[in-house]
Amino acid sequence: MSGEKLSGGCVCGAIRYELDNTPAFVAHCHCRDCQRSSGAPMATVIAVPRSAFRKIKGETASYRYTGDSGNPVVRHFCPGCGAPLFSDVAVMPDLWFVRVPSLDTPDVVAPGMHVYCDSAQPWDISGDELPRFGKLPG
Ligand SMILES: [Zn+2]
Ligand SMILES: [Zn+2]
Numbered sequence: 705m706s707g708e709k710l711s712g713g714c715v716c717g718a719i720r721y722e723l724d725n726t727p728a729f730v731a732h733c734h735c736r737d738c739q740r741s742s743g744a745p746m747a748t749v750i751a752v753p754r755s756a757f758r759k760i761k762g763e764t765a766s767y768r769y770t771g772d773s774g775n776p777v778v779r780h781f782c783p784g785c786g787a788p789l790f791s792d793v794a795v796m797p798d799l800w801f802v803r804v805p806s807l808d809t810p811d812v813v814a815p816g817m818h819v820y821c822d823s824a825q826p827w828d829i830s831g832d833e834l835p836r837f838g839k840l841p842g
Pocket of ligand 1: 714715716717718719782783784785786787
């Protein structure tokens with residue numbers, strides 16, 4: 705349900721956040737950075753306006769690197785348990801990218817597409833009909 709408030713956090717509970725369920729988009733990302741940082745074949749992210757996202761408990765650790773676009777990406781994660789939580793992507797400065805599985809109710813979020821499918825793993829079989837993009841749409 706769009707507009708409701710969602711909460712989430714890390715595995716150990718040290719980090720908590722909340723957001724308004726007003727996504728710009730929700731996507732499964734198959735880029736190698738998402739694969740490496742999640743230990744999974746893809747990362748599912750909800751992109752929300754900055755004003756819709758609030759950190760409510762704890763201080764994240766972060767790692768800054770250069771993303772596929774050539775612009776900085778800062779990944780935030782729990783310093784205690786290492787769970788990946790949200791990212792600050794310079795090329796889209798108005799949005800926070802939040803890892804959907806870190807939500808308390810990830811089931812209420814509906815992914816709309818697959819991105820960076822050029823680096824999708826051949827054994828990652830996503831049996832859905834969502835649009836797939838080699839990198840980003842558009
Ligand atoms: Zn933690
Ligand atoms: Zn990615």
